[in-house]
Amino acid sequence: xxxxxxxxxxxxxxxxxxxxxxxxxxxxxxxxxxxxxxxxxxxxxxxxxxxxxxxxxxxxxxxxxxxxxxxxxxxxxxxxxxxxxxxxxxxxxxxxxxxxxxxxxxxxxxxxxxxxxxxxxxxxxxxxxxxxxxxxxxxxxxxxxx
Numbered sequence: 286x287x288x289x290x291x292x293x294x295x296x297x298x299x300x301x302x303x304x305x306x307x308x309x310x311x312x313x314x315x316x317x318x319x320x321x322x323x324x325x326x327x328x329x330x331x332x333x334x335x336x337x338x339x340x341x342x343x344x345x346x347x348x349x350x351x352x353x354x355x356x357x358x359x360x361x362x363x364x365x366x367x368x369x370x371x372x373x374x375x376x377x378x379x380x381x382x383x384x385x386x387x388x389x390x391x392x393x394x395x396x397x398x399x400x401x402x403x404x405x406x407x408x409x410x411x412x413x414x415x416x417x418x419x420x421x422x423x424x425x426x427x428x429x430x431x
Contacts, residue, residue, distance in 0.1 A: 288381035290326045304352050308344030311352045314385065319402035321360035321388040325352050332380040333371045345384065353386050362388030366404040 304311035314322040329341040368385040370377040389403040
């Protein structure tokens with residue numbers, strides 16, 4: 286069954302579209318975390334980022350800064366988060382690759398927006414032993430070469 290994003294891409298479901306080319310569509314999120322919260326979605330239907338073709342991934346790489354620049358210019362936001370989740374345990378709600386561009390505002394009267402709008406993050410950092418880091422980085426380099 287096609288995802289809701291595929292149905293939007295096919296124009297079966299309306300959206301507030303802000304960008305479209307042959308590989309990518311961007312539109313406003315229907316449940317925004319802040320004013321201007323947008324989604325950037327590849328036309329290619331894949332659940333995980335690592336499943337995308339190089340062509341779709343390249344198109345996303347070109348579209349993301351274009352859409353981010355436009356969102357900042359249109360909203361007056363001072364900062365933004367780019368969020369991308371892969372899999373249900375990583376909080377992916379729609380099983381189709383997508384990136385969130387979530388504006389953050391300084392909270393001053395110039396924006397008319399509160400500083401609490403947008404994505405909140407709790408970063409629980411840890412540590413990795415140098416020997417483990419050496420082994421892991423070597424294994425990842427090996428996998429990249431595969």
